[in-house]
Each structure stands twice: as C-alpha cells, then as structure tokens.
Amino acid sequence: MMKKLEKEDIQGLLVRGYGNLPTARYLLYTGTEPEMTLGFLRTILPKITPASEKPESVAFQVAFTHPGLAFLQLPEVVLDSFSREFKEGMNDIHRQLILGDTGEHAAHHWNWGNEPVHFLLLVYAKDEQQLEERISWLKSLAQTHAVQLKQALPTGLLYGKKEHFGFRDDISRPIIRELADSPELDPETSFPAGEFIMGYKNLYDEFAPAPTVPKELDPENKLPPHPDEQEQRDLGKNGCYLVFRQMEQRVSDFWQYMKTKAGDADAAIALASKMVGRWPDGSPLTRCPVKPDPSLSDANDFGFWEEDKAGLKCPIGAHIRRTNPRDHLVTERTQKDSREMAAKHRMLRKGRPYGPPLSPELDPHTLLQRTEDGEERGLHFICLVTDIRRQFEFVQNNWVNFHKFGGLENDSDPIIGNHYQNERRKTDSFSIPEYPVRKVLTDLPNFTRLKGGAYFFFPGIRALHYLLANG
Amino acid sequence: MSTVHKGLTVTVRLDEKNIPYVNGLLSEYRKDLKIYQETYRKSLSTTFFISWLTLPEQQYAGKERLPARILLLSSYVGSKAAHLRELVAFLGPQLRQVFSQSPEFPTGETDEQELIRFLQRKSIPNTFYSGFKFITTREADREAALKAAVLDYLQAAPDINSDSNPSEVKEKIERYVKNHPKLHWASRGIPFSFRNKLQMLAPLVVFSLVMIASIGSLIALFFSDAAVFQWLAWIFPAFVLTLLLLFLLLRLNENNPHEPSDPLPDEKVREIVALETNPVINEMTVIAPLKKGWIRRVFLAVTLKLVGLVAYFAYIPTVHTARWLQMDRGKRLVFIANFDNLSEAYAHDFVDSERRSMNMAVIFSHAFGFPATRWLVHKLYNHRSEYMKGVRAHQKITQFWYSYNRDLSVENLKRNRAFREGLFKEMDTSAIREWLLRI
Numbered sequence: 074m075m076k077k078l079e080k081e082d083i084q085g086l087l088v089r090g091y092g093n094l095p096t097a098r099y100l101l102y103t104g105t106e107p108e109m110t111l112g113f114l115r116t117i118l119p120k121i122t123p124a125s126e127k128p129e130s131v132a133f134q135v136a137f138t139h140p141g142l143a144f145l146q147l148p149e150v151v152l153d154s155f156s157r158e159f160k161e162g163m164n165d166i167h168r169q170l171i172l173g174d175t176g177e178h179a180a181h182h183w184n185w186g187n188e189p190v191h192f193l194l195l196v197y198a199k200d201e202q203q204l205e206e207r208i209s210w211l212k213s214l215a216q217t218h219a220v221q222l223k224q225a226l227p228t229g230l231l232y233g234k235k236e237h238f239g240f241r242d243d244i245s246r247p248i249i250r251e252l253a254d255s256p257e258l259d260p261e262t263s264f265p266a267g268e269f270i271m272g273y274k275n276l277y278d279e280f281a282p283a284p285t286v287p288k289e290l291d292p293e294n295k296l297p298p299h300p301d302e303q304e305q306r307d308l309g310k311n312g313c314y315l316v317f318r319q320m321e322q323r324v325s326d327f328w329q330y331m332k333t334k335a336g337d338a339d340a341a342i343a344l345a346s347k348m349v350g351r352w353p354d355g356s357p358l359t360r361c362p363v364k365p366d367p368s369l370s371d372a373n374d375f376g377f378w379e380e381d382k383a384g385l386k387c388p389i390g391a392h393i394r395r396t397n398p399r400d401h402l403v404t405e406r407t408q409k410d411s412r413e414m415a416a417k418h419r420m421l422r423k424g425r426p427y428g429p430p431l432s433p434e435l436d437p438h439t440l441l442q443r444t445e446d447g448e449e450r451g452l453h454f455i456c457l458v459t460d461i462r463r464q465f466e467f468v469q470n471n472w473v474n475f476h477k478f479g480g481l482e483n484d485s486d487p488i489i490g491n492h493y494q495n496e497r498r499k500t501d502s503f504s505i506p507e508y509p510v511r512k513v514l515t516d517l518p519n520f521t522r523l524k525g526g527a528y529f530f531f532p533g534i535r536a537l538h539y540l541l542a543n544g
Numbered sequence: 545m546s547t548v549h550k551g552l553t554v555t556v557r558l559d560e561k562n563i564p565y566v567n568g569l570l571s572e573y574r575k576d577l578k579i580y581q582e583t584y585r586k587s588l589s590t591t592f593f594i595s596w597l598t599l600p601e602q603q604y605a606g607k608e609r610l611p612a613r614i615l616l617l618s619s620y621v622g623s624k625a626a627h628l629r630e631l632v633a634f635l636g637p638q639l640r641q642v643f644s645q646s647p648e649f650p651t652g653e654t655d656e657q658e659l660i661r662f663l664q665r666k667s668i669p670n671t672f673y674s675g676f677k678f679i680t681t682r683e684a685d686r687e688a689a690l691k692a693a694v695l696d697y698l699q700a701a702p703d704i705n706s707d708s709n710p711s712e713v714k715e716k717i718e719r720y721v722k723n724h725p726k727l728h729w730a731s732r733g734i735p736f737s738f739r740n741k742l743q744m745l746a747p748l749v750v751f752s753l754v755m756i757a758s759i760g761s762l763i764a765l766f767f768s769d770a771a772v773f774q775w776l777a778w779i780f781p782a783f784v785l786t787l788l789l790l791f792l793l794l795r796l797n798e799n800n801p802h803e804p805s806d807p808l809p810d811e812k813v814r815e816i817v818a819l820e821t822n823p824v825i826n827e828m829t830v831i832a833p834l835k836k837g838w839i840r841r842v843f844l845a846v847t848l849k850l851v852g853l854v855a856y857f858a859y860i861p862t863v864h865t866a867r868w869l870q871m872d873r874g875k876r877l878v879f880i881a882n883f884d885n886l887s888e889a890y891a892h893d894f895v896d897s898e899r900r901s902m903n904m905a906v907i908f909s910h911a912f913g914f915p916a917t918r919w920l921v922h923k924l925y926n927h928r929s930e931y932m933k934g935v936r937a938h939q940k941i942t943q944f945w946y947s948y949n950r951d952l953s954v955e956n957l958k959r960n961r962a963f964r965e966g967l968f969k970e971m972d973t974s975a976i977r978e979w980l981l982r983i
Contacts, residue, residue: 157810167817171886277895277928301926383981404861404955410897417896462888471889477824477953497950498823508706509713509980510698 076273078251078266080125082311082533086134086195086423087270087457088124088252092230094132094197096204097425099226099317099453100211101190105219107146110191113218115541117194117211123534130203134195135537136315136529138162141191145540151308154284155530158461159314163526171466173474173491178523184319185224185525193317193529224525226319228425228453232434236426237322237450238345238488238520239435241355245373245397247419261399261412262373269421271309271459272300272533276417281459283309284530286539295539308540311533313457316420316465318526320489321451324431327520328441334514342437344514347505348487350393353437357393362386377401378408384506389479392488395472403479418467420456427453451521461528476500492517546622547683547740549592549674551867553878554616554666556646563598563612566645570596570943573638577946585948587634589681590627593619593865593882595827596642596944604875604912605836611872614646616663617829617880619672619865621680628660639663670869670878671852673860676957678740681948687960688952690730694720694963695983710976718968730967741856748853755780790846791919793839798918800836804930805913805937816939820886824953825864827945828887830879832911832938834870841874844910851907860900861893864954868907877911880942884953891935895928904931913937 080088091097104110114135122132137145139160143152152160161168164180164187174180180187194211198204208225215222236242248263251273267275271283285305286296296306331341346352352365359381360369377394378401381387387394389403398415405411428450432439458464472478473486476498485491485500492501505512532540558566573596577584588594599613616639620627632639639659643649650662679687697720698704704713722731742749758780761773820826834840848868851858860866866881883890894904902921908931909917915930917923952960959982966979 157813160810167814170821171888279926279929282929383978385981402861405897406859406861410899413898414892414896417892463892467889467892471885475885475889477884477956480953480955480959482956506981508977509704509708509710510695510983511981513695513699 076251076266078124078249078270078273079311079533081123082535083124083270084134084312084531084534085122085124085126085128085132086531087313087421088249089127090423091128091132091197094128094130094199095230096199096201097195097197097228098204098208099224099228100194100196100208100222101185101192101224101226102194102215103189103191103221103223104141104144105221107144109218110220111145111541113214113220114192116214116218118537118541121534121537128197130199131207132195132197133207134197134531136193136195136531137540138190138192138527138529140189142530142540144189144191147540148290151284151286151290154286154305154308156282156314156461158466159528159530163316163318163528168466171470173469173485174523174526176491176493177519178491180526183523183525186527188223190223190527193315193527226427226453228427229429231426231430235353235435236452237324237428237430237435238327238349239324239437239440240345240349240351240353241370243422244351244355244371245393247421249421259374261376261416264416264419267459268419268464269313269457269459271312272297272307275459281309283307283312283459285309291539295535295542297535308532308536309459310536312536313459313531314461315529315531316454316456316458316461316526317424317529318454319427319451319524320454321449321522321524323518323520323522324440324450325443325445326518328437328443330518330520332441338438338441341441345437347388348391348503350387350391353435358387358391375399376408378411384479385508388503388505390481390484390487390504392486395478395486396468398472418464418472420458420464420468422454422456424453424455427451451524457531474500487517487520489521492519545736546743547678547680547736548744549619549621549672549677549865550624551670551672551865552616552618552620552624552627552663553668553670553867553869554663555613555668555871556643556648556666558598558612558614558646560601560612562645563600566598566614566642567943569638569642570598574944577944581950584634584946585681588630588946588948590620590622590630591618591946592621592681592948593617593827594944594946595829595880595882595942597829597940597942599831599940602831602833602876604833604872608875610833610876613871614642615829615831615878617867617878619674619867619882624664628663629656631663632656632659668869668871670867671848671855673855673858673863673866675860675863675865675954676961677744677856678734678737679957679961684949684952684957684960686729687964688956690721690727691960691963691983693724693727698983710973710980713980714971714976721967730964733968734965744856748856751853755783758783787846790839790843794843795919797835797837797839798916802916802924803835803912805934807933808936808939813936816936816941817887819941819945822947822950824951825882825884825947825949826886826890827942827947828879828881828883828890828935829940829942830877830935830938831940832877832913832934834875834877834910835912840910841870844877844907845870845874847906847910862890862954863893864949864957877907879907882947884955887939891932895931901927901931908934911938 120133122128196207249266250263251266266273267281271281275281280300285299286308291306297310299305299307331345335341335344351357354365354367355370356366357372359375376399400408400412402411429448431443474490476483476485483499483502487503501517503514595617597615601612602610604610721727758776761776764773765777862884864882869878895901905917905921908914914934915927963982
C-alpha cells in the first residue's frame, strides 16, 4: 500500500512548479556570522510554502549547501551523514570530471558556485511588483543580519513553454505515484515518491538514503524516527537534494551552426530537431519523423524499442534519447531491461529560463535570421532527487557526456554536452543514422556553457525547524 | 590459431610489511606505462588487460587471518604458453622484482624459463567472461581502421546516395575493401572462427552430452540392464541430488544473521575513484572473504564451474572482460572487471535490472558484507544499497593497470566486428540495410 505524502512537511516545489507565479528570482546567500544568519533564516521560516498550500501571490523555498550547513554549525556527525557527492560539492575536481565540467565549463570560469554559497532562496510571485516587494524586504533583512547576497538570478518564463533555442521544453515529467488522482498509472511515467522525496520507498523498494541525526542530538523529538536505523532520527524526511546549474544558451551560435550545415531554413530546423529529438513544437521525431505534428506536441507515450531502434527517426545520440532513453538502451538486450535501467535515473525538473528571448515568439525561422545581440540568456536547470549520484550525475556522466553512449564513437549530447577534442578524447561529433550511411557532423561548438552550479539540501519543514533551532 | 579470450591469475603470499614496498614498485611501473604505452602495445600482442596489485590480510569468519598477497591478473587471447612467454620477455625484470618479495618465489637467479614455470605454478583457475569474444588485439585495431575507412569512402562517394540499391552499395564497399592495399586483408574472412567457437563451447557440449547420455541411460534401463547404462544412469540423478542437497544446506546457512559491511570511508572511496580517469575504459577489483560456513565455499565453487560452462552465452553490458575466482582454499572471492566509463555507472548494470541483480546474487551473495538472500537469488531488505556498499567496502586499489585498447568501447568493438563479418557475406536487402547501420 502506498504511503500518504506528508504535504504539510514538504516544501511546495517538490509537488508543483508554481506555474501560476510566473515571476521568480533565485537568491544565493552567504552568511558572515552564524547566529545572525540563523536569525535571518528564522524570520523567513514562517513564509516557507509547504506542499499542502497552493499560493496565489507569492511562495518562498529554501535550500542549503554543505558549507552552508557547516557554517550554521550543524554537528559534525550530522554533516557527515549526507551523501559524499553533496559533501564534496559540484565544483570538486573529481565531480567536475564526472559531470564533464572541464574546459570552458570548468568551475573556475563560473560566475558563482566555485566560491562557497551557503543557502538558496527561491522566491516566486504573481507579478513583478509582488516580487520586488519581497526582494526589497529580503534586502533589508539581509542587511540587518549581515547576510551577503552573492547572486540574484532572474528568471522569466518564455512564450509557449519553450526554452531559448525555440523548442518546447519539459514535456516528459515523472509523476509521483502518491500524488496521482487516478489509480490507473502508467508505470513508465509514474514513480514512487522515494525517487524524489526522502522518507519514502524508491524503485528498489528501499528508503532513499538520507541524512540522519543521532537520537541524543534531538532530545525534543523534532524529527521523525529513521525507518532503517533505530538510533537515528531522519533529517531527510520529506526533503531531497536540489541540483542547480546555470546554463547559458548560445542561441545565435546554435542556429548559425544549423544554417551552415544544413543550408535552407527548413533543413536547418530539421537538423536542430534531429539533435533535440523533438520538433520545435514538441512533437517527437519518433512519431512524426518527416514534419512536425502539432497534435503531438505534448506526446509522451512513445518508446524507441519498437518504433525506432536504429535511430533512423530520432538519432540514438539525440538529446531526448540520452536524458531519458525510455525503453531502449543499445547496450541492453531486452526492452524490459532497458526500461528498468532508464527508470532508475529520472529527475524532477523544476528550473526556469532566464534572460530575454532572442525573438519574442521563439519561432526558429525568426531565430535563424537573428544575430548575436550581446544579451545573456539560458536555463536555470534545477532538479530534485533523492540520490544525486544515481540520478543526476549518472545521467550527466553516462548518458549526456559519455562519447561512447549507445555504441557511438565521438559524440556527446549535441545540445548540452561538452564538445571538445584532445589527444585522449573527441566528443564534438553528432551522428545521424541514415541510409545508406550515417551522416556525421563534426566540430560542434558548445551550444551551452555552464555559468554556475551547486548541490543543495532541500529540507522538509520539520527538518528546517530542527536546523534553525539547533544550528 | 585460438582467438578465445582467457584470464591468467597468478597469486603468491606476501609478508604484510612488504606491501608498501611492492605498492611503490607497482606505482612506478604505472608511471612508466604513461610514457611507454606504445612499447607495451607492441610488445604485449596477446594481452588486453593487466591488473597487478597487492592485497592486505583479511579476516575470514571473524577469526581466521587470510594472508596478504600479490595478484597479477591478465586478460589475454590465444595460448597460455605464448602469453606467459610474452609477459616474461617484456616484463621479466618487473615480474622478478615484485614476485621476489614473496616467500614463494624461488631463491637464486631465475632465468626466463624458470620465471615462466613459476608463473605457471602459481596461476589459479578462474571463471572468465569476455564481452568481445574472438577478437585479437591486432584485429581490434584493424577492424576499427577498416570501418573508419569505409565510412570515409561512403561519405565521399558521389555515386552512392539514398536512392542507391542496397546490394550495389554492398558490392561497392566490398570492391573498395578488396582493392585497397591496406584493407585487402578483410576480404579473406575471419580465420578459425568456427573452430574457436567450438573450442569455447567444448566443455558445455561435453557436459550436456554426459547429462543427455545419463538421462538416456535411465530410460534405456527399462529395456536393458547393460553395465554401461547402469553406470551412466547414476550421473544425472546424482548431479541433481547434489545440487538439491547443496541448496538445502545453503538455505540453512542463509539463516545466519546478516552482517553488513562497514561503509568505506569517503577518503578511501576518493582514493579509488581518483584512479578512474581514463576516458573510455576503467578497472575494478573487488576481493572479499566469504561468509562463514563451508557450504558457501563449496556452493560458490560449483557455481563458478557452472557459470564457466555457459560463459559463451553470458552478457554483461559495457564489460570488456571480467573474472571470478576463489583463493585461499575457497575462502576469498576475487572479482575484477574492465568496463566502459566509470565504476559508478558500471555498478548500476548489476543492480538496476531485476534479472541481472538475481544473476549477480548467485555469486556475490556468498561474499561477506554482501546482501543476504533466500534460496540464493531472492532478495531481502535493502538489497541494492547493501550490494553497492559491499562492492565499495571490498574494492581494492589496483596499483598497476594496463589496457591495450584505450579508445574503443565494448559496443564499438562488437560493431566493428559485426561490420567485418558482413563483408563478402550473402545477405538479402533488409539484412544489408541493417548491416549498413553498423558503419
């Protein structure tokens, strides 16, 4: 029997994207004095929006880095109970290697994240005015508590749920089974809560790994008992890890490359679609390989095993096949094994674009005509997971950046992969299976560039109370 | 000529206090390897991989100390004698330097023959898996070059396009290969391929024949009481009964309380993963004492023999070669794998698929710290996390690791071979289209 979610103890972002609050800002802070920083956070605490509420005007969410929790003077034994990758951080040398954050993606080029950030506030509002009111309130609060705002990252939803390259985004979303109204759930798109929320069973029928607090450090029983360890309290319950990566999108470079390689506009759009795996309107190449079909722009009920094993419609190395291989992994011998493998590496995406679009309606025909305007734009990629290594890092390393993915030779993800050549590795090709011979595009530039990133702990409300009371 | 892949495992005892010195030597060789990679490739033509490491003492069943050891594990192709000759000819001084630290090494001067005999004497059997069967080191290079050349040819050929007839495209490719002085070799087909398959399958064929003969004899006993039938008729029932008995005894052993491994400290994990910097292929060595009880040792020994029989049909995605073996009178399980990408990704190959995690339980459930099971394959609580913890807890640092091939994934190797196999082979139109997708 499925366990009921404790929505009043879960931060709202885990169950909703706040689409009704279209303006948002992501604020990255560093404290200067622990007690004052705790004071700042305690003031904000009552405003943190739980999943049980559907706010109409404004929502606040908060997440902490490992240096942030250490700064708040959490006991060493508790700090140590977090996962290794969270403790090491996204900018750790080995983690950069795993994530493919080398060359121009390397942490020393980032705008933020290479120097410690302590916590992240995500503020969502109905309109710009509401947002500004909260931001100025936070500004004065930060001043009185000597908390430094390191970055205020703006966001802005784009026309037609698109991202800056002009493609419909975020169509394939995992559904948390415990939240679904219908008892008839597709096992391929629905997942047990433990995949994304700590304290619940995951796909392995285990409780997701979570940070813990020894019983004696929680004498008032603020935290629930840990389901597996009797001597521990569950600090992770109703929380998760939040992965944040700021990715600049080089929209003009992207479309210029397509134009150079393909010739006319329609061929350029078809080529870009091959790289993405969907047409700009979102319709999947697997279902409509020749031209887009607007009636399929939300289509998510397709696979590759039966429909396109060889990648003749949607190339094996296309972005959507790498980030979610669905039911076909070249290295697997059965559809069932492929499905089982792919399902174990899903994430809840909650990010938003930032920066002005290169053209307001993001029509690829218009984008093809536009030249660089000097504005920075991109995606604040945010995903929520219970296991950073198994979910986010696995996908980033093994599917997005591994240049041998699916029997390919020199191809990383054409859209978000790190494209380069050195004496040991070449990752800047893109192969399109065709008859009689595959087409290979070479010298792909990087169409995205990492500008910052960090791993955060996104606690449940009770855990938040514990952290701020005991820091 | 044999192109069957095999594993050589040489192990000798080592005084624990000599471990740092031996580790120092192996680390030096690892540094040299970075400079002399090409010399290694040229001199070790039968060798795909070498893992060379020291193993500290371990405890078995909470009381018995298992000795520190040196392990040399190579994956090779062809005859063992030729492989040993090659190892000694090229790595003779290093082998002497390292193995002479063991009390088991002969005293005095050792010439090449003596060193070969020593390695032979100290080698122990293993159950070996190869993900790219029957490909030699030379062929791995040549097949990659062949496919790359054909791809270039097709992309540049003005008369080949989407309207071309598949048979004509194939003919043109074959003509190109035949007439190209550097690719001409590929027109001769793959030598000894049937013989090599037969060689690999021979033990399974013999085993199956004996079992079939035994079942046949059981039936024949209804019609005849010939002595040969009476003797043969025992084999199959005895085999089945033995297996049943082993299963029952194992089931009793499974009632022992599960003792989980202590998680490996973060620093140790960092030390291990810091060596995984190769862009395509990396290596993992896991060595664990077995769970207590003689039945574990016996059951695992039988299992490894049976797994060895069906190794031809086994499939582990992304693994180039792997092996399992027991040492110290069956009290230690050794597992090494050479695989694509990083160990984090590789370990998921086992735990993410229900079927494969059951297969892995057949072997790993006998090792200390690995998850408890019921009836060998039925998972109990926290199977996945206990498995991952067990792997890390018993993973060893391989001080010296050599890989002949550094750039081709196992899928690349298989695709290159599949392309070559299709050359000059009769195919229908749809098979040709499939084959062209391999390029």
